[in-house]
Amino acid sequence: MAERKFAWPARAENTLIGKDIPRLDGVAKASGQAKYTADINTAGTLFAKLLTSTLAAGKIKKIDVDAAKKMPGVKAVHLFKKVGDDVRWEGELIVAIAAERAEQADDALKQVQVEYEVQPFFVDEANIVRAAQADRTKGLGKNAKGDVEAALKTAAVVHRGYYGVATISHMCLEPHGSHCEWKGDDLDVHLSTQNVSGTAGQFAEPLGIDAANVTVTSDYEGGGFGSKFQADEWGVACAKMAKEAGKPVRLMLDRATELKVGGTRPSGYVDVTIAANADGEVVAWDSIHWGTAGFGGGGVDVNQLPYPFDFPNRSAAQIGISCNSGPNRAWRAPPHPQLCAMTQTAMDDLAAKLKMGSYEFFKKNLKHTLQNKADVYAAEMEIAAKAIDWKAKWHPHGEGGKGPVKRGLGMALHRWGGGAGPCTCTIKVHPDGSVESFLGSQDIGTGTRTVIAITLAETFGLPLAGVKVNLGSSKYPPSGASGGSITVGGVCGAHRRAGQTALWQIFDKVAEKYKIESADSLVAKGGDILKGKEKVCTWKQACSLLGQMPLEVKGEGPKKDGLTADQVGGVQMVDLSVDTETGLVRIHKFVCVQDCGLILDELTARSQVLGALIMGIAYSLSEERIMDNKTGRYINADLQNYKLPRIGDVGELVAIMYQPDSEYDRGVVGLGEPPVIAPGAAISNAVANATGVRVPVLPFTPKRVLDALKGVHA
């Protein structure tokens, strides 16, 4: 007899959980019917455009919008700055204009007159010496344990190296933006957001209205990657202009502005001393790193370095650099990709100095990984090595072949939390047997709709089509923001709880009606209610016992009941070649073995991993923000010069989900962030393996590779 406790079904009994299930919103997306924020076009919608600062630093002496206001079609003007305000980076918002046509708004912006008092700026974020001379540095603390000095003295091998990762942007293909429409005192906002439930108040407060008067809707979102949690000043401006004009207004950031103000991932540059004993075990880590998170300074958190290892003796110090550049925002797995690239490259060089293979060296040091995952990492390393044929292909660093094109292997590993986030949901089981769910969550590509439908359909023994998921509105029960890989665990835990609670109530009614001794002996499967193998009634008949009103049950989470867990890890290995004449790096095969607890939809899970790998390849090989030291400007803020990989630029990507029963039994853990963490280190290590030269700073553009090969210091 089944006990009434919250749990996932026994793995072997699942009909949906863990299978390859195409995402439910795929049809809408593939047919162009899905409405994203920029697609909201209600009658009379005005178009808003932005004037941004062309200076990296200055004080505003004059802003004159009088002429602009008189331009044809102009209905509202918003000033982000006033005379006397500072401009702190190029691209800061100055004025927005809403007009009947987009080109009218553009014309009007040309009439705006802004005068600045020019001030000195600093954007040379990799250069700690110049930053100190310009008085732009600030100590951000130290994190130490053990006795580094003593350990260095007795170590068998000591390696000193310099490594770095440039600043990148989020580059969501759908930029930030909103469509705002007032209906009396109520404000409807369509927002491109990762935070449906948390942004109504961010609009209400600056507008001086109650949060109850604001509805935030986000049915579809074209990427966020950590940059879309806020209403943002441009969102509030959109609402204000809609009020002023008495018409709906749509304000989407243009691509250049998106890159300059929509969020960046901080850079990190590190000088490391790392040492090992003769067995190849790391005994000491000593580092100082710097970088920028924009004007406020900041950078890569010192408390998490080295990553994800805790060596017996370690010391890490951090310096933040204040640059006249746009602010950082959480970028997928913050700041683990930088931590990983700053740590595991140095480890790999130490291995080479020890004349140890990377595989053996990492394996030896697994005991120092955080969270007691050494066994899982070891198993994952074995699987990855087999998939990439490590044994046959491995050679010591620098022996990548005689010709100009050298081939190499590299690896790295990562960890992430991914515990379930907060979620409340309401599910309704209707007397006709249909099921629906309501929650203020969002589907940012996560597959949120799909995994909820899988959870409920599996719980009630229904096909996927028997369940309707309603999300994307702040009027639904609040659910956490989608960031940090907490969504799937959060929403599925809450739905499983609500589903099981509803099912138990239905079982009670069925038992009473059909004179079954114990309601707990019933199961719902294949559209029927069964006792053992015997059919008692259909699902529809069971639901008709509810009477006229639907059964409504609330689900909550997270809870410590075993439905969800946290802590995941993974191992990545890459096989690539480096053309030493052109500096081009070409990925042949990239393998990721990833654990993430119980997998609800394997197709979507693999898809998340592959998507993360491509983002990893992007920041490893081509993608970076380039600031011009002479003008302080972000000079590649467009999709031509901000280089993302294209479909011909990547080799074979392989996602292997590590899922023995021990993983299923852990419950659901989030997956979006972790696979994006290790590519930087893995690719860097493979290039070092191929060429015998460490290219210090990611991304490995041809110039950086050639410079390193020629021995030019970065």
Add this chain to the structure above:
Amino acid sequence: MAKRRVVTTTINGRQTEFLCEPRQTLLEVLRDTLDLTGAKEGCANGNCGACTVLMNGRPVDSCLVLGVETEGAVLETIEGVAPVDGLDPIQQAFLENAALQCGICTPGFIMSCKSLLAENSDPTENDIRFYLAGNLCRCTGYDKIVRAVLDAAKKRNAEPAPA
């Protein structure tokens, strides 16, 4: 300011007239005037392919085409791809291969694929990677898109040719 023009085109099989400013792009006309929002704006300067539509059978970045240039043209947008009773094999293959995540790039990819398969019914992986180089995707990892196109080609070739 130049005068608005009336433009007559065929969009998704239907004769369509619209009024546009000489400087309005086809993308703006489709999205803002005709409410065909399936074509997306990712960059507005020809670098992402999210706005791809077919003009006289050839894929174009609609952000680089002026509305007035489409006088007399036959246009096809993502909204016209699916038959009334379901999905085109390309769309189906994108779903089954998880070749879409956030989905904002998907209409552009599908339009480019449609044109690819019209030109070359049995493309190799290389052909696909070459032909789709103008379309950017930030989320999927591309690999699944290649699989989807190979799959779609296979399915289309297995179907009896329309009478």
